[in-house]
Amino acid sequence: MTTTEIDTAFGPARAELHCAEEGVAALLLGHGAGGGIEADDLVAVTRAAQAAGVHVVLVEQPYRVAGRRAPAPAGQLDEAWLTVAEELSARWLDDLPLVFGGRSSGARVACRTAAAGQAVAVLCLAFPVHPPGKPEKTRQPELDAVEVPTLVVQGEGDPFGQPESGRHHEIVQVAGDHSLRADLDAVSRACTEWLQRVLRPLT
Numbered sequence: 001m002t003t004t005e006i007d008t009a010f011g012p013a014r015a016e017l018h019c020a021e022e023g024v025a026a027l028l029l030g031h032g033a034g035g036g037i038e039a040d041d042l043v044a045v046t047r048a049a050q051a052a053g054v055h056v057v058l059v060e061q062p063y064r065v066a067g068r069r070a071p072a073p074a075g076q077l078d079e080a081w082l083t084v085a086e087e088l089s090a091r092w093l094d095d096l097p098l099v100f101g102g103r104s105s106g107a108r109v110a111c112r113t114a115a116a117g118q119a120v121a122v123l124c125l126a127f128p129v130h131p132p133g134k135p136e137k138t139r140q141p142e143l144d145a146v147e148v149p150t151l152v153v154q155g156e157g158d159p160f161g162q163p164e165s166g167r168h169h170e171i172v173q174v175a176g177d178h179s180l181r182a183d184l185d186a187v188s189r190a191c192t193e194w195l196q197r198v199l200r201p202l203t
Contacts, residue, residue: 006087008080010072011062015084017092018046023055025097025199027123028085030059030106033071041103041125041153041180041187048188052195055093059084059102077109085117097202099195104128104160104178111142111150121198122150122169123191126178129161140164151194153187155180170194 002019005012016037027049031037037058046056062080063072071077081100089095100110101123114122130138143152143163150169154162155176165171172190176182 002092005065006084008062008083010076010080012065013062013080013084014060014065015088016058016060017088018050018056018058020050020053020055022053023093023096024053025099025120025195025202026055026057026088026093027099027101027195028057028059028081028088028110029123030061030081030102030109031064032102032104032106032126034069035103036060036064039103039179040184044184044188045101045123045125045191048192049195052192054099054195054199055096057088057092059106071105074108074112077105078113081109081113082117085113097199099123099199101125103180107152108139108142111146114146114148119148120202121148121195122146123194124150124152124163124169125187126154126158126160126180127152127163128178129163132159135161143169149194149198151190151198153180153190155182 002017097120099121100119103125107124107127152171174186
């Protein structure tokens with residue numbers, strides 16, 4: 001594991017690189033709004049992706065690195081993410097195909113930046129379709145706007161809602177809530193199978 005800080009317009013972000021033996025692609029994973037990269041599902045998916053031959057980079061947004069709990073505005077999150085992705089691609093990842101991903105807020109960032117960052121696919125863990133109890137405030141359009149293969153792994157009892165499937169994205173429901181902790185094996189299996197399938201044409 002290697003950790004580095006990357007300067008962004010909003011302060012340093014931190015990237016933690018977990019290498020696969022022979023990486024065919026790189027998966028960048030972002031954290032949730034109030035949590036960090038140590039979330040159980042992010043750890044499980046990191047191990048699964050490495051085993052599938054994919055380098056993984058866990059990305060901490062500048063507000064987390066600075067010790068703040070409240071997330072930055074969406075535009076700042078997206079800009080910082082793209083800065084990190086560009087720097088990593090040039091410095092560490094030898095221009096490998098990039099898969100953008102994350103849990104909750106990090107999944108939203110991955111969706112919003114996929115086109116600008118030229119991601120080949122997007123992996124969403126616990127996509128927060130709407131704030132709990134407020135289905136009218138839907139974020140479904142962020143998911144629908146993604147035009148590359150997308151996987152959403154969602155807890156069956158997630159209070160943030162259930163996403164609708166679409167032309168470019170598929171949804172796997174697993175036991176549990178927004179944390180996805182109830183069945184991490186199912187989360188890992190879904191991600192491994194999907195990564196191998198979407199990356200096969202690129203190898």
